[in-house]
Amino acid sequence: MDFYYQMLLIRRFEEAAAKAYSTGKIGGFLHLYIGQEAVGVGSIATLKPQDYIVSTYRDHGHAIARGLDINKLMAELFGKKTGTSKGNGGSMHFFDKEKHFMGGHGIVGGHISLAAGIAFASKYRKEDSVTMCFFGEGAANIGSFHEGLNLAAIWKLPAVFICENNHYAMGTPEYRALSVKDVSIRAVAYDMARDRIEGDEVCKIRDHIKVAVERARRGEGPTLIEVSTYRFRGHSMSDPAKYRTKEELEKYKQSDPLLRAQLDLLDLGLKKEDLDQMDTEINERVDAAVKFAEESEEPPLSWLYNHVLAEDK
Amino acid sequence: MALLTMREALNRAMVEEMEKDKNIYLMGEEVGHYQGAYKVSQGMLDKFGEARVIDTPISENGFAGIGVGSAMVGLRPIIEFMTWNFSLVAIDQIINSAAKMLYMSGGQFPMPIVFRGAGGVGGRLAAQHSQAFESWYAHVPGMKVVAPATPKDACGLLKSSILDNNPTIFIESEVLYGMKGEVPDEEFYIPLGKADIKREGTDLTIITWSRALSLVMPAVEDLTKEGINIEVLDLRTLRPLDEEAIMKSVRKTNRALIVEEGWPVAGFGAQIAYLIQKDAFDYLDHPVERVTQRDVPMSYAANLERESLPNPERIKEKIRSMLA
Numbered sequence A: 001m002d003f004y005y006q007m008l009l010i011r012r013f014e015e016a017a018a019k020a021y022s023t024g025k026i027g028g029f030l031h032l033y034i035g036q037e038a039v040g041v042g043s044i045a046t047l048k049p050q051d052y053i054v055s056t057y058r059d060h061g062h063a064i065a066r067g068l069d070i071n072k073l074m075a076e077l078f079g080k081k082t083g084t085s086k087g088n089g090g091s092m093h094f095f096d097k098e099k100h101f102m103g104g105h106g107i108v109g110g111h112i113s114l115a116a117g118i119a120f121a122s123k124y125r126k127e128d129s130v131t132m133c134f135f136g137e138g139a140a141n142i143g144s145f146h147e148g149l150n151l152a153a154i155w156k157l158p159a160v161f162i163c164e165n166n167h168y169a170m171g172t173p174e175y176r177a178l179s180v181k182d183v184s185i186r187a188v189a190y191d192m193a194r195d196r197i198e199g200d201e202v203c204k205i206r207d208h209i210k211v212a213v214e215r216a217r218r219g220e221g222p223t224l225i226e227v228s229t230y231r232f233r234g235h236s237m238s239d240p241a242k243y244r245t246k247e248e249l250e251k252y253k254q255s256d257p258l259l260r261a262q263l264d265l266l267d268l269g270l271k272k273e274d275l276d277q278m279d280t281e282i283n284e285r286v287d288a289a290v291k292f293a294e295e296s297e298e299p300p301l302s303w304l305y306n307h308v309l310a311e312d313k
Numbered sequence B: 001m002a003l004l005t006m007r008e009a010l011n012r013a014m015v016e017e018m019e020k021d022k023n024i025y026l027m028g029e030e031v032g033h034y035q036g037a038y039k040v041s042q043g044m045l046d047k048f049g050e051a052r053v054i055d056t057p058i059s060e061n062g063f064a065g066i067g068v069g070s071a072m073v074g075l076r077p078i079i080e081f082m083t084w085n086f087s088l089v090a091i092d093q094i095i096n097s098a099a100k101m102l103y104m105s106g107g108q109f110p111m112p113i114v115f116r117g118a119g120g121v122g123g124r125l126a127a128q129h130s131q132a133f134e135s136w137y138a139h140v141p142g143m144k145v146v147a148p149a150t151p152k153d154a155c156g157l158l159k160s161s162i163l164d165n166n167p168t169i170f171i172e173s174e175v176l177y178g179m180k181g182e183v184p185d186e187e188f189y190i191p192l193g194k195a196d197i198k199r200e201g202t203d204l205t206i207i208t209w210s211r212a213l214s215l216v217m218p219a220v221e222d223l224t225k226e227g228i229n230i231e232v233l234d235l236r237t238l239r240p241l242d243e244e245a246i247m248k249s250v251r252k253t254n255r256a257l258i259v260e261e262g263w264p265v266a267g268f269g270a271q272i273a274y275l276i277q278k279d280a281f282d283y284l285d286h287p288v289e290r291v292t293q294r295d296v297p298m299s300y301a302a303n304l305e306r307e308s309l310p311n312p313e314r315i316k317e318k319i320r321s322m323l324a
């Protein structure tokens, strides 16, 4: 129920963001997570408040699942001073120190070694924190992935590396970019634990990820997990996604994680009216977030030089 | 003359040269099946096939290295970075391999490679996706650095870069891809290292390149109405640098303003200012001035992004103060 609520919140938030983007209120790149919600929600549910999350430019879902304030997130998308990064970050750079949300990052795979670094710090200070790092299968081809995983493995860092394989890196299907059919097998090269799951059932995802998080917490080192999922939209708002067929999209829409969760809840005896009621409530929350973002002020020009160096205000 | 967009002009340059020499190939992320992330290589896969228009995984350091290795044994790669922001993970290969190969091999291995792609500040793309790197690459000896401002220049300069036997950094402004301009129908080349006077004038010289030219022009038009007559010099290549054209113009107008999209500190404009004070000091009626991107990473917020970039207002203000 809780999971369903979060997934629906992510979906409605992003639908509202897409709308605001098409009217020019949101600029830059906007990469939507629609279709992948179960992965973020199921994975992040296994974490404690002291654990860390590191994400990519496709970070809205992870941020919401972590419980970041959707008013502030929407304000960030609008480039307002009330945003999570005070308007400096935008869609690709959500950050929230309090929630241990260590950013959306715009360079593919660059953040994978950052995640190893955060996990390194936890081990260094003997703190009971696990770092969870999300990335796409495209990122599994970049140097930072290989170097970050190797270092995490040799030092047994408390990290969980989650490859959200949505089968496309922009317009490149996985078979044209990956030397392996199974991304998780790359863990073998680093003598690292591995796992592989389908990404449409949120509870199943939680159960699998939990094993990895516990392994990390016990000090037994990192895990690489590949979760197979699908993005229903293009890579970003500017991508018409012509590289895949309508049939393929339709096939995946059959296993829309939200639909599955809905059916499961109905099976459990929940009433359709209750779910509709929930949707109405969520829509109201999202509308309020849009209103908050719209009514917030732009950062003042005097902020231009803020935060360039630590001694700046 | 045909009216082409910047992306069409670049496309034409690559196609013309690839038709002539089988050693030339294009490699990068999304250059083939996707028809180019910014559609610069549209149609090229159909024309040349997968052996010569080569899609890569997201592995910049790897495919930059493949480019350099293949150039060592006689191929002539065009390596596309989806944007120059992502070249940073490949900068080791660009600087430590490509730029130094000829020198450290005692002249045995020329490096006929072009690294090209979208550069500069995009529309609200924030700090990691909005930055101009011309100055960074121009810092390094052993490479040529090209940054065109018009479709015609882009076409002629890219063709020369492809034929050049040195590694060339070819930076295309992301926001100019859709810009239209006249391009001669017949085949033509523009030599590297030759600046171009985009507008003649007498009162002050603006020295600029790439996207900054399009920020300069509206300011210059406005000032013309106030009776101010400005000369605009488009460098087109930063390395080699057309010092003669700079000095000639500054000696004529006695005032120099450099307008650039990059950051000020150790930026390319600083080098130009140094050269002008060295070689045209006696002709100067005012210290050399610069309008640059502000000395901060790029913000996402629309108003802060506007404020960061050199804009026509800032340029006009600076010119008025220099002529007062």
Ligand SMILES: Cc1ncc(C[n+]2csc(CCOP(=O)(O)OP(=O)(O)O)c2C)c(N)n1
Binding pocket: A058, A106, A107, A108, A135, A136, A137, A138, A139, A140, A166, A168, A169, A170, A235, B029, B058, B060, B082, B086, B089
């Ligand atoms: C180093 C680098 N190269 C290229 C890009 C441009 N780019 C942004 S996202 C992307 C595709 C990434 O695909 P994947 O890792 O599978 O993640 P997904 O977008 O599918 O979630 C590319 C090529 C970039 N941001 N950084």
